Each structure stands twice: as C-alpha cells, then as structure tokens.
Amino acid sequence: EAGVAQSPRYKIIEKRQSVAFWCNPISGHATLYWYQQILGQGPKLLIQFQNNGVVDDSQLPKDRFSAERLKGVDSTLKIQPAKLEDSAVYLCASSLTRQETQYFGPGTRLLVL
Amino acid sequence: GQQLNQSPQSMFIQEGEDVSMNCTSSSIFNTWLWYKQDPGEGPVLLIALYKAGELTSNGRLTAQFGITRKDSFLNISASIPSDVGIYFCAGFNQAGTALIFGKGTTLSVSS
Numbered sequence: 001e002a003g004v005a006q007s008p009r010y011k012i013i014e015k016r017q018s019v020a021f022w023c024n025p026i027s028g029h030a031t032l033y034w035y036q037q038i039l040g041q042g043p044k045l046l047i048q049f050q051n052n053g054v055v056d057d058s059q060l061p062k063d064r065f066s067a068e069r070l071k072g073v074d075s076t077l078k079i080q081p082a083k084l085e086d087s088a089v090y091l092c093a094s095s096l097t098r099q100e101t102q103y104f105g106p107g108t109r110l111l112v113l
Numbered sequence: 114g115q116q117l118n119q120s121p122q123s124m125f126i127q128e129g130e131d132v133s134m135n136c137t138s139s140s141i142f143n144t145w146l147w148y149k150q151d152p153g154e155g156p157v158l159l160i161a162l163y164k165a166g167e168l169t170s171n172g173r174l175t176a177q178f179g180i181t182r183k184d185s186f187l188n189i190s191a192s193i194p195s196d197v198g199i200y201f202c203a204g205f206n207q208a209g210t211a212l213i214f215g216k217g218t219t220l221s222v223s224s
Contacts, residue, residue: 004155040216041217042117042201042203042214042217043156043201043212044214045211045212048210055210056210091155091156093155098210099209101158101161102212104155104156104157106153106155107153107154
C-alpha cells in the first residue's frame, strides 16, 4: 500500500513570496490533515478535512495560509505571503476516519529567507 | 489549552541499555499515542493506549496509560542503534477531533 505522498520535499523562498505544497493521501482515506512542525517542537494541526469539507481550521493563520481539497483526494496548502517564522516542516497525514490511525507523509521542509 | 509535557528532552545511552521516557498533562486525555520520527521523515505510530491503566507492548517497546489519565510512559528495552530518533506522545483534544503533540524526547544510541 502506497503511503502519503508530499511534494516538494524541500523549498527555499524569500519572505513575502508565495509557496504551495501538495499532498496525496493514502487511497480511500477520507480524512486529511496538514500539520506545521517548527524545529524542536511537535507537529501542530493547521487544518483537517473530511472528504472535501473543512472540519477544523481553528489554528490556520487565515490571513496568509489557505488549503483546499477540491475532489476529496489530493490537497494543496498555500502560504501567501510567507514570513520568516513560517520556516518549518509541513506534514500531511491521512486516516480512514477521524478516529482511525493517522499516517504521515515525509513532509516538506520550508526555509524562508 | 491542553498541553503535553515530555521528559527528558533528550537522552544519550549505550546500545543495550533500557530507556524510559514520560509524558504528563494537567488535563485528562482519553487516548495516549506514542510516535517515533526519524530524521527527514514523518512520525510513525508505535503504540496506542485507550484505557486508564492499560499496559501495551510492541516488540521491545512498552507503554502505559496512567491511572489518573494525565500521564503515560514509554519504555524501550535493550536499545539498538535504529532506535535513534525523536519520540512524541500525543493525545486527542477535548473535542476528540485533533491530535495534540508533546515537544518530543530525542534519543541517541551509541554502539
């Protein structure tokens, strides 16, 4: 069974630029999550989708971050414009349902200069 | 908000030694999860605990759900070099909709 795929794996941008990350969850998984992991911290949930609907985006900085999962499968997370403090690993995870085990992708490492 | 406090922050041990790490909170959690994260990878679930007092093993790993539901520990016996990584505890928030992670315990094993 293929795992959660993410791309790109690494991205370096300058502040005020825009960036987008892509996630392909495990086939059949209805729930998809985006986490932000700052160096030395545990992952922090940004947004959670159930199929193509948003379940929880309470910790998403909506002035600059946006995410979508249009067809209930792939998802993209965008930052516009980026700030220095957005430097982090962005992890995507998926699960069969909200109560099932979450499987994480390898993450996208973002450096904002 | 709910927080998970992990200790120690880091550990340096010799191959073959046993390791113990724990996770505490001022809030009650109904589920405790232990994840391991290797460098450059996402976290992988090691053990899930669902009942207070539960003791669960996965190979050389053993984890317990504290009776008060405010703590959990993870033990690794006879450590090997591939045990190197960051170990996170996690639990669901009060609404049961989102995972909250601790800051992790970084384990280094020398052979």
